Amino acid sequence: MATERQSLAFRAVRSPTIRRLLILVLLIVAYQVWLTVQASGKVDPAVGDERDMRGRFSADVELGFPPERYHILRMQKHGRIAGTDGNTVHLRGVAPAGVDALAREYWIKRIVPPEDETPAGR
Amino acid sequence: MASDTTDTAKAAKPVRRAPAGRKPRKGASPGVVRARKVWLWLTRRAAFRNLGPFVPVIALWWLVAEMGVFDEAFFVGPPRVVEEFGDLMEKGILPGYLTDSLTRLAYGVGFGLAIGLPMGFVVAMFAKVRRFFWPILLFFQAVADIAWLPIVIVWFGFSLTAVTFVIVYTIVFPLMLSVVAGVEQVPRELLRAARSLGASRTRVFFEVILPGALPSVAGGVRTGLGYGWRALVAAEIIVGTSGVGFMMFDARRVGDISQVFLGMAVLGILWYALDAMVLAPFERATVERWGMVRSLEADG
Numbered sequence: 001m002a003t004e005r006q007s008l009a010f011r012a013v014r015s016p017t018i019r020r021l022l023i024l025v026l027l028i029v030a031y032q033v034w035l036t037v038q039a040s041g042k043v044d045p046a047v048g049d050e051r052d053m054r055g056r057f058s059a060d061v062e063l064g065f066p067p068e069r070y071h072i073l074r075m076q077k078h079g080r081i082a083g084t085d086g087n088t089v090h091l092r093g094v095a096p097a098g099v100d101a102l103a104r105e106y107w108i109k110r111i112v113p114p115e116d117e118t119p120a121g122r
Numbered sequence: 123m124a125s126d127t128t129d130t131a132k133a134a135k136p137v138r139r140a141p142a143g144r145k146p147r148k149g150a151s152p153g154v155v156r157a158r159k160v161w162l163w164l165t166r167r168a169a170f171r172n173l174g175p176f177v178p179v180i181a182l183w184w185l186v187a188e189m190g191v192f193d194e195a196f197f198v199g200p201p202r203v204v205e206e207f208g209d210l211m212e213k214g215i216l217p218g219y220l221t222d223s224l225t226r227l228a229y230g231v232g233f234g235l236a237i238g239l240p241m242g243f244v245v246a247m248f249a250k251v252r253r254f255f256w257p258i259l260l261f262f263q264a265v266a267d268i269a270w271l272p273i274v275i276v277w278f279g280f281s282l283t284a285v286t287f288v289i290v291y292t293i294v295f296p297l298m299l300s301v302v303a304g305v306e307q308v309p310r311e312l313l314r315a316a317r318s319l320g321a322s323r324t325r326v327f328f329e330v331i332l333p334g335a336l337p338s339v340a341g342g343v344r345t346g347l348g349y350g351w352r353a354l355v356a357a358e359i360i361v362g363t364s365g366v367g368f369m370m371f372d373a374r375r376v377g378d379i380s381q382v383f384l385g386m387a388v389l390g391i392l393w394y395a396l397d398a399m400v401l402a403p404f405e406r407a408t409v410e411r412w413g414m415v416r417s418l419e420a421d422g
Contacts, residue, residue: 015407016403017399017400017403017404017407020399020400021400064212065212065213068213068215069372070213070214070215070218070219070364071213071214071215073363073364074218105214106214107212107213107214
C-alpha cells in the first residue's frame with residue numbers, strides 16, 4: 001500500500017502538468033513574499049501618532065508618478081481621499097490595517113504623516 | 123538454431139524508416155540539407171511549436187504599424203504596446219486588474235464546476251430528470267451570457283456577484299451537455315457486465331460511468347473554461363469597475379489604444395498559457411488513459 005502511495009506521489013511529481021502548476025504556485029508565493037519584504041520600512045514611524053476617537057488617522061501616500069483613477073480607487077478602500085498634490089495623495093480616516101495593506105502595494109513609495117498636522121478625521 | 127534466433131531478433135527489432143517526403147533529395151546541396159536538419163530540429167522543440175506561429179503574426183502587425191497604413195490613434199505597433207506594458211506594470215495597474223479578473227474567473231469556475239458536474243451526471247443518469255430538463259437545457263444553452271447582463275445588473279448591481287453569475291451561467295450548460303455526451307459514450311455492455319458481477323449502483327458509477335465519461339468531461343471543462351474566460355471579459359466591459367476587460371474599455375474612453383491592444387494580447391497570452399500548459403495536457407492525458415481503451419480493443 002505504502003509503495004502504491006509512493007508511486008502515485010512519484011508519478012504526480014513527474015507529471016509535467018503538476019510540475020507546471022507547482023512552479024506557478026511557487027511563483028505566486030514568491031511574489032507574495034516579495035510584496036511583504038518590500039512593504040517593510042515604507043511606513044514612517046510617525047504615521048498614526050495623532051488618532052481620532054475611532055483610532056483612525058491621516059496619512060500622505062507618496063507615489064513615484066501622478067496617481068491615476070486605479071490608484072485613487074484602490075486607496076479609497078482604506079480611507080477618504082482628501083486631495084492630491086503632485087505624486088502625493090492625502091488620505092483621511094485610515095485604520096492601522098489600512099496602512100499595512102497600502103504598504104503592500106508595490107507602487108506606493110512611502111507613507112508619511114500629513115505635513116500640516118491637522119487633527120485626523122476632519 | 124543460432125541463425126534462427128538472430129533472424130528472430132532481427133525481425134523483432136523495429137526498423138526506423140525515414141518518413142515519406144523527409145528524405146533529402148539526391149544531389150541536394152549541403153546548405154539545403156543543413157537547413158532541413160535545422161528545421162527538423164526546431165519543429166521538434168515544444169517552444170518553437172508553441173510560439174513559432176506567432177512570429178509571422180507579430181511581424182505582420184509590426185510591419186503594418188511601421189508602414190503607417192493607419193493613424194497612430196487607431197493602430198499601434200508592438201513596441202508601443204511593450205512600452206505600455208512596462209508603464210502599467212510599474213504603476214501596478216496591470217497586476218491589479220489581472221488579479222481582479224483571475225479572482226472573478228476562479229470564483230466563476232469554482233461555482234460553475236460545482237454546479238455543472240453533479241447536475242450533468244444527474245441529468246445524464248436519470249431518464250425522467252433528463253426528459254424534464256433536456257428542453258430547458260437546450261433553451262438556456264441558446265440564451266447568450268451577454269443577454270443576461272441587463273437583468274443581472276438589476277438584480278445584483280455592478281458587483282462581483284453579477285460577474286460571477288454570468289461566468290457560472292456560461293460554464294454550466296456546455297459542461298452539462300459534455301457530461302451527458304460522456305455518459306452516453308460508456309458502452310452499455312460494460313454497465314451490464316458490472317451489474318451482473320454484483321457491483322452496486324455506487325460502484326458502477328465510480329468504477330465504470332465516471333472513468334468512461336472522463337474524456338468528454340475533460341473536453342467539457344476545457345470548453346466551459348474558454349467560454350467563461352470570454353464571458354468574464356464581456357461582463358467586465360459592461361459591469362466591471364476593474365479587471366482587464368474594464369481596463370480595455372476605459373482605455374477606449376480616454377482614447378489610449380495601446381492599452382486596448384495590450385489588454386487583447388494579455389487575454390490571449392494568458393488563455394493560451396493556461397490551455398497549453400494545463401487544460402490541453404489534462405484533456406490529452408484523460409483521453410489517453412480512459413478514452414483509447416475501447417478503440418485499442420477494437421483494433422486488437
